[in-house]
Amino acid sequence: MILSDNTDQNDHKPDFSDIDSIEKAVNMSKDNLLEPLYMMPLRFGGKAAAENTLYVPIGVSQIKESIDNIVEELLIDKLVSGYKCDIKYKEKSVIPSEIKIVASDSEGTEVFAPVINIW
Numbered sequence: 001m002i003l004s005d006n007t008d009q010n011d012h013k014p015d016f017s018d019i020d021s022i023e024k025a026v027n028m029s030k031d032n033l034l035e036p037l038y039m040m041p042l043r044f045g046g047k048a049a050a051e052n053t054l055y056v057p058i059g060v061s062q063i064k065e066s067i068d069n070i071v072e073e074l075l076i077d078k079l080v081s082g083y084k085c086d087i088k089y090k091e092k093s094v095i096p097s098e099i100k101i102v103a104s105d106s107e108g109t110e111v112f113a114p115v116i117n118i119w
């Protein structure tokens with residue numbers, strides 16, 4: 001999520017470079033500064049497990065949920081059959097800087113691939 005207005009963008013971008021461990025991310029989540037996000041949604045067969053969990057700023061999960069709703073419609077209409085999340089990180093941070101959700105057809109061609117820019 002990039003926050004922007006007409007002022008200098010560098011003054012408003014969040015910086016999570018000092019969150020370099022899952023423990024720090026979990027603690028920030030307990031303080032309601034971050035929230036958990038499942039890369040593979042539970043409704044698509046993902047597991048509520050550490051290897052499927054990212055920690056992101058509040059609101060990012062809602063954005064991803066909206067995208068997952070679109071993917072679900074594409075699945076229902078049989079326009080896609082594959083789903084994955086490509087994650088990018090900056091520096092040593094465990095907070096993703098970007099999440100790309102990729103819905104692909106049966107041949108692996110990307111059909112829908114929105115990107116959530118976080119920081």
